[in-house]
Amino acid sequence: MFHDGNYMVGMHGFWWLFWLLLMIGVWFFSRRGTxxxxxxxxxxxxxxxxxxxxxxxxxxxxxxxERRALLDRDAPKKH
Structure with a gap:
């Protein structure tokens, strides 16, 4: 019934993997910054x-x- 006492090994391993991947994902996207x-x-x-x-x-x-003059011409005027 309990497969020699290892009945929760699969689900336990899944949750460790889930939390590890979640933390890596949070770290990865936080490194992107604004x-x-x-x-x-x-x-x-x-x-x-x-x-x-x-x-x-x-x-x-x-x-x-020439190109700087074009950029300055097209730049918005500051008041």
Whole structure:
């Protein structure tokens, strides 16, 4: 009837696995934070990307100035 005294081994193991997976899930999603999967690093602004591309040699200073002027033109006005 009790299978040699091991009648609760299966269910006991299930609950250990359940709580372990639940704790791992809570830890995993709490690590995401509010800034997404990238961790605590904030997202780059368009101006920062443009500056990084100029510093990396991807664009010329003339292209940088043209694109910065476009970004500044389209930016909302601060009062």
């Amino acid at each position: 800034s997404g999967w990238r961790g605590d690093r904030p997202r780059e602004t368009a101006h920062e990307v443009l500056s990084r591309r100029l510093a990396g040699g991807e664009i010329t200073p003339q292209q940088y100035e």
